[in-house]
Amino acid sequence: MHNCPLFVLPKSRTEFWLDKLTTNTQRDEKACEELTANGWGVLCVWECAIRGRLRLPEDTLMVLVTDWLEEGYANTDITGNY
Numbered sequence: 001m002h003n004c005p006l007f008v009l010p011k012s013r014t015e016f017w018l019d020k021l022t023t024n025t026q027r028d029e030k031a032c033e034e035l036t037a038n039g040w041g042v043l044c045v046w047e048c049a050i051r052g053r054l055r056l057p058e059d060t061l062m063v064l065v066t067d068w069l070e071e072g073y074a075n076t077d078i079t080g081n082y
């Protein structure tokens with residue numbers, strides 16, 4: 001649910017999946033807000049960044065994570081290579 005080219009909404013039980021994915025997204029946003037409110041930074045590493053045809057090379061991923069740690073944990077995400 002991050003506008004990913006790998007995302008495919010299942011063709012069966014579509015409404016169920018949309019509801020579930022929307023609920024998950026809202027839960028994750030709430031958790032992110034709560035963490036941020038308590039002084040945490042949130043780095044979201046999407047599955048496509050670490051698995052599948054769009055995955056990033058390990059060294060690239062490590063650089064991105066290291067930069068995030070060194071630059072003060074501002075909330076952000078890492079996606080696959082697209």
Ligand SMILES: [Zn+2]
Nearest residue numbers: 004046048080
């Ligand atoms: Zn993705």
